[in-house]
Amino acid sequence: MKKLINHVDDVLAQALEGFGSAHADLVRVHRDPTFVTRAAAIRPGKVALISGGGSGHEPMHAGLVGTGMLDAACPGQVFTSPTPDQMLAAAQVVDGGAGVLFIVKNYEGDVMNFDMASEMYEGRHASVLTNDDVAVEDSTWTTGRRGVAGTVIVEKITGAAAEAGAELAALQALGARVNARTRSMGVALTSCTVPAAGRPTFELPEDEMEVGVGIHGEPGRRRVKLQSAEAIAEDMVNAITGDLAPAAGAEILLLVNGFGATPAMELYLMYGGARRLLEAKGVKVARSLVGSYCTSLDMAGCSLTVTALDDELRGLWDAPVHTAALRW
């Protein structure tokens, strides 16, 4: 295992320490329990948005804490759900009285622990579940579809609405609406390696790739010989549009997301291919994001995410955001 780490037990704590000191203007890292909040005071009356999940998907979620997006993030150990006490403590810090929206990716541990935190939390609260991955219906740690990079889009859009003063019930409905209009699929060229395991999560021969891989290396739809970027993009675009069924002329947001070890050059090449294929299907790529936002440690590969926009969603996507990873 080749990683820039010290001891496998210290990876999360030391990465968070570095993150907190690099972005001290934006975030505060709390310990015992561990969570990350905005450094700036949260406007009274604003609904607080909290997400979280296993670490190893950076910048999701701590890198998305800041104005116009999340108020807090609860990182678990690598690929391990955070615990209810983290979520509860985060809620108590960031809830300014207007309530808390928990944004939860659909993994059994995350769902269970956010449910427990919700039961324990006495303030107003609601949840949004993301399950944008069209690759498989059930998976290693998931009943139903997995929540993947579309979560970034749900967080950006609900974050903008919360900043603009939307109330808790409206934010919950908005989050569910964005999730329902969002589909993703990924492909792995290599496995990731969990530090504590010390070896690749799965074996992938030098000439093969995993189509529909999960963000923890869960199996996808099939293992096939490595294909061209064009063929990979076509496979993913077809799976996404086949399921989303965007209307002719629909405006979409296209996210090309790297899994952690994928150079920008390859992501942009994939973006160009995916965009051409989408436009050939009669949809309009109105907004784009290309980069590594929902990663899988050191996995090589990428995912495509498509969100069907409308005027409201496009406006909220365009609204200012200031986090470590997204800023405009």
Added chain:
Amino acid sequence: MKKLINHVDDVLAQALEGFGSAHADLVRVHRDPTFVTRAAAIRPGKVALISGGGSGHEPMHAGLVGTGMLDAACPGQVFTSPTPDQMLAAAQVVDGGAGVLFIVKNYEGDVMNFDMASEMYEGRHASVLTNDDVAVEDSTWTTGRRGVAGTVIVEKITGAAAEAGAELAALQALGARVNARTRSMGVALTSCTVPAAGRPTFELPEDEMEVGVGIHGEPGRRRVKLQSAEAIAEDMVNAITGDLAPAAGAEILLLVNGFGATPAMELYLMYGGARRLLEAKGVKVARSLVGSYCTSLDMAGCSLTVTALDDELRGLWDAPVHTAALRW
């Protein structure tokens, strides 16, 4: 070779096409010859900043074209210098009459071709050479030190000054001053693979790393057994501060730069370690940047860059920038 590409001959063209369409609000991609310019009109009287070099270091340089930074970038083929006709054509497009500053990394091909373009260009022009890599004095394609990630800092600071109205001679002096106050060093955990070569540029056993590696995989100071992040950071910080010799209490900018296949978690962990070591040496980390800005295709590893700031440089660093890769 596992890459998200189509044919090795099309990698640059297709990546640039995707880049141009993803960032059509920011950049224009020109072909025959190939260069990238700002989409927005350049203010008359502003000195134009042009950089360039072999591709494979994305987002450097095309991802740094935009307000407050570069006016144009000239990408060569992967790890291959751009040609003088690219630079000349870019200069003719972006020079608004106040002249052109060429920002050139110290590699023999880049230096030679920018020199040729300078000789051919009839407008006012000057050049800044970057050579921030302390690892080795001469290298595979370099006489003297290599220009690496410090180039991003030179481009940001001179870009801000150009936007503020600085004249050509002042910008040249400023760029030279930033370069003189900047030092970098990198470490590779894996080789990169040039698409057209199809195999790793160098062999690196599973338990070894290359200390002081160049951004094309050129040899560094030594090949050693893989070390802890702390030991790696100490080695790099000592090399940098030993050479830069910052004054006690000096304010510095610390850039932790990923080489393309390094997850954010590892970069932040390295940042935390490097920052502690720098502060223990009595310098103050006043500004930070953590991410993959000067990459080496799919190399795993990172570099540290330190720039000794002063009030002028800090103010120019903080000035607004709007490019694909840097924005504040």
